[in-house]
Amino acid sequence: MSNVFMGMPTLPVFxxxxxxxxxxxxxxxxxxxxxxxxxxxxxxxTHTIRDKRLKVVAELPDWEQLxxxxxxxxxxxxxxxxxxxxxxxTNFTARGGIIHxxxxxxxANQIVADLIREQDTTEVVKVKSMATQEIGLNEYLxxxxxxxxxxxxxxxxxQLGHDKPSHILVPAIHKNRTEVRDIFLAEMxxxxxxxxxxxxxxxxxxxxxxxxxxxxxxVAVSGANFALADSGTLAVVESEGNGRMCLTLPETxxxxxxxxxxxxxxDDLEVFMQLLPRSSTGERMNPYTxxxxxxxxxxxxxxxxxxxxxxxxxxxxxxxxxxxALNCIRCSACMNVCxxxxxxxxxxxxxxxxGPIGAILTPLLTGIKSEENSTLPYASSLxxxxxxxxxxxxxxxxxxxxxxxxDVDSKRGEKKLPSQMDLMMKGGAWAFSSGKxxxxxxxxxxxxxxxxxxDKKIKRLPGIAAGxxxxxxIPAPPSQSFRDWWKKDHEPVAPINExxxxxx
Amino acid sequence: xxxxxxxxxxxxxxxxxxxxxTVKILERLGHEVVFPSGQACCGQMHIxxxxxxxxxxxxxxxVKAFEAESYDVAVAPSGSCVASVKxxxxxxxxxxxxSALKARAEAVGAKTYELSQLLVxxxxxxxxxxxxxxxxxxxxxxxxxxxxxRSLKLGDRQLDLLKSVAxxxxxxxxxxxxxxxxxxxxxLKNADVSSAMLQDKTKNIESTGASxxxxxxxxxxxxxxxxxxxxxxxxxxxxxxxILASTLDEPVSVTxxxxxxKAGVR
Numbered sequence: 001m002s003n004v005f006m007g008m009p010t011l012p013v014f015x016x017x018x019x020x021x022x023x024x025x026x027x028x029x030x031x032x033x034x035x036x037x038x039x040x041x042x043x044x045x046t047h048t049i050r051d052k053r054l055k056v057v058a059e060l061p062d063w064e065q066l067x068x069x070x071x072x073x074x075x076x077x078x079x080x081x082x083x084x085x086x087x088x089x090t091n092f093t094a095r096g097g098i099i100h101x102x103x104x105x106x107x108a109n110q111i112v113a114d115l116i117r118e119q120d121t122t123e124v125v126k127v128k129s130m131a132t133q134e135i136g137l138n139e140y141l142x143x144x145x146x147x148x149x150x151x152x153x154x155x156x157x158x159q160l161g162h163d164k165p166s167h168i169l170v171p172a173i174h175k176n177r178t179e180v181r182d183i184f185l186a187e188m189x190x191x192x193x194x195x196x197x198x199x200x201x202x203x204x205x206x207x208x209x210x211x212x213x214x215x216x217x218x219v220a221v222s223g224a225n226f227a228l229a230d231s232g233t234l235a236v237v238e239s240e241g242n243g244r245m246c247l248t249l250p251e252t253x254x255x256x257x258x259x260x261x262x263x264x265x266x267d268d269l270e271v272f273m274q275l276l277p278r279s280s281t282g283e284r285m286n287p288y289t290x291x292x293x294x295x296x297x298x299x300x301x302x303x304x305x306x307x308x309x310x311x312x313x314x315x316x317x318x319x320x321x322x323x324x325a326l327n328c329i330r331c332s333a334c335m336n337v338c339x340x341x342x343x344x345x346x347x348x349x350x351x352x353x354x355g356p357i358g359a360i361l362t363p364l365l366t367g368i369k370s371e372e373n374s375t376l377p378y379a380s381s382l383x384x385x386x387x388x389x390x391x392x393x394x395x396x397x398x399x400x401x402x403x404x405x406x407d408v409d410s411k412r413g414e415k416k417l418p419s420q421m422d423l424m425m426k427g428g429a430w431a432f433s434s435g436k437x438x439x440x441x442x443x444x445x446x447x448x449x450x451x452x453x454x455d456k457k458i459k460r461l462p463g464i465a466a467g468x469x470x471x472x473x474i475p476a477p478p479s480q481s482f483r484d485w486w487k488k489d490h491e492p493v494a495p496i497n498e499x500x501x502x503x504x
Numbered sequence: 505x506x507x508x509x510x511x512x513x514x515x516x517x518x519x520x521x522x523x524x525x526t527v528k529i530l531e532r533l534g535h536e537v538v539f540p541s542g543q544a545c546c547g548q549m550h551i552x553x554x555x556x557x558x559x560x561x562x563x564x565x566x567v568k569a570f571e572a573e574s575y576d577v578a579v580a581p582s583g584s585c586v587a588s589v590k591x592x593x594x595x596x597x598x599x600x601x602x603s604a605l606k607a608r609a610e611a612v613g614a615k616t617y618e619l620s621q622l623l624v625x626x627x628x629x630x631x632x633x634x635x636x637x638x639x640x641x642x643x644x645x646x647x648x649x650x651x652x653x654r655s656l657k658l659g660d661r662q663l664d665l666l667k668s669v670a671x672x673x674x675x676x677x678x679x680x681x682x683x684x685x686x687x688x689x690x691x692l693k694n695a696d697v698s699s700a701m702l703q704d705k706t707k708n709i710e711s712t713g714a715s716x717x718x719x720x721x722x723x724x725x726x727x728x729x730x731x732x733x734x735x736x737x738x739x740x741x742x743x744x745x746x747i748l749a750s751t752l753d754e755p756v757s758v759t760x761x762x763x764x765x766k767a768g769v770r
Binding site: 025026029030033321339340343344377378379380381382383384385387388398401402403404405406407408409412421425426428429431432433434435436437438441442445457459464465467468470471472473474475477478480481482483485486490492493494495496500501502503 | 556699
């Protein structure tokens with residue numbers, strides 16, 4: 001390393017790993033929309049969770065204040081992230097934990113693999129974790145000859161089925177129980193061949209399969225939901241108890257966590273432990289919450305590591321209009337209420353993070369120019385259901401629009417010929433930036449009327465407008481605009497009199 | 505009260521009868537309506553498509569047009585366009601580095617109301633039959649458009665006004681709060697997903713047995729109506745302003761035609 005001062009630090013690096021989508025969203029969505037079984041499964045599942053969430057949220061009279069508090073706390077964390085990270089590091093280290101800083105997915109994967117090798121093992125058990133999905137840890141470890149066993153039931157289903165998660169909380173949401181049974185029968189060693197699709201029996205089969213792993217594994221890998229800066233404590237919130245097993249039984253515990261997961265103090269948990277379970281599973285409280293602070297001699301893991309992952313987070317933080325996406329606590333409420341997600345499923349988004357939050361977080365982490373990620377911010381009708389449901393009030397529609405702007409701007413000057421959309425927008429800017437221009441164009445409305453058939457409907461349009469007429473007619477325009485009528489024909493009507501008043 | 509009408513581009517050019525109905529309602533209540541002639545469009549199509557540079561002159565024009573006229577409040581028969589004027593205009597001005605425009609846009613936005621907001625919150629209309637003479641003897645259902653519902657928090661203002669019309673029968677729409685799938689250029693860029701959303705919306709409308717679906721945004725109604733038309737449905741769509749403007753003397757048909765009176769058939 002040279003000691004010569006090289007000027008200001010370079011711009012933050014963008015993230016890599018399972019964040020770069022290979023297929024434009026509209027094409028992937030087209031394919032997924034044809035999967036009727038998946039759509040039926042998803043419709044059922046999302047509607048069930050939606051109703052549960054609404055019910056438990058309605059129980060709290062201070063829900064909106066809790067959202068405000070969650071949002072304010074996270075904004076504070078992002079504004080003070082460097083100081084809070086150092087405070088956390090000091091406390092975590094003082095309690096016997098070891099911190100590793102990872103700039104990107106590749107660095108994080110290498111650190112984890114080296115730590116596993118140090119323990120002289122080739123098998124690890126895993127707690128469900130978005131961060132390790134994001135960096136593609138399982139695939140990397142496999143290349144290194146290390147087997148990672150997912151212990152969350154739904155992650156297990158996905159892993160055994162050689163599939164990809166399609167939801168951040170319910171990774172196998174696209175599978176129904178019959179499909180799960182078929183996966184178990186085909187892939188689970190020593191499974192009862194008479195296994196039915198009764199949920200209790202499926203869970204028991206998984207439990208028996210996993211128990212063997214818990215008892216033999218020397219190393220566990222986890223993510224974390226929260227990290228408390230003032231004490232150096234990590235927290236995992238889960239439903240099945242598999243997390244508790246992984247966090248307590250093996251000798252070595254390696255946690256991979258995004259740097260944005262910090263909370264200043266343990267008191268902040270009060271807010272987030274109300275927001276998270278209600279928003280994610282629609283429960284008042286999740287069954288298992290594990291908190292651990294460093295190493296306790298003779299109790300639990302004796303080698304406690306934390307990999308702090310950037311992977312594009314600093315770049316997202318640098319985006320003034322996009323940075324609140326880092327406030328996300330991965331509850332998945334936004335995808336459960338999203339009409340687009342409900343119909344396309346998570347695979348259409350092509351990234352670890354699907355749904356509305358994925359449509360903003362993925363391009364923020366990778367930069368808008370990454371492969372097909374620029375198509376993600378358009379994967380929304382901007383209906384706003386996600387913003388209403390978000391427990392930390394991330395204004396997802398506004399960030400989607402901001403990222404569309406980034407996309408359009410990034411392509412200005414790159415193209416040799418303007419696209420149809422460019423031309424439409426240029427024409428629109430002329431027409432709509434003056435009442436005179438619009439009035440002039442409206443003189444042509446009677447011409448448009450000719451485009452309608454006998455039923456005064458236009459049924460086929462060319463170019464990008466064909467997207468409209470694939471499922472909708474458009475009325476032929478009227479012969480006179482409102483503007484023209486106002487100028488020529490408007491006569492004020494008299495106020496309503498007593499005789500005209502109706503009773504219902 | 506002097507009320508400035510923001511017709512919105514789609515109503516001005518495609519659904520003039522909705523703006524005429526809005527004028528009629530306000531005049532029947534005894535208010536003076538003015539039409540700032542410089543107005544064109546709120547610029548939402550540009551903003552939501554990411555064309556911020558192109559949106560800036562459109563937004564600037566809107567602000568200028570509504571500064572040029574003197575009035576007490578402005579009104580538009582659209583939740584979406586009002587949400588854009590109130591929320592998107594200042595954000596766009598800031599993004600384009602024009603803090604003076606931001607302040608001016610905020611001032612125009614603060615005086616701009618969606619029609620049901622103005623009727624209920626400012627003008628105190630709670631009973632359309634009694635206060636407006638509204639009469640509409642048809643079975644309708646109602647779709648609350650997303651931006652009115654979520655950005656403006658209109659609640660049941662439009663629905664309650666509809667329910668207070670004489671002769672009307674209002675049927676609940678299943679999954680009413682679900683987006684119709686329009687989303688501006690979303691309907692072109694992601695036409696397949698948009699169509700899938702539309703299909704569920706039109707099915708739900710048909711399940712009510714109503715002859716029409718009322719709403720507060722011409723764009724969503726054009727989308728839903730276009731889908732109903734394509735599937736040869738008996739149902740169609742109509743803006744709630746036209747239903748409120750329908751009276752015994754000048755009834756409006758379910759397709760929005762004004763059947764009698766000097767306003768004439770569209």
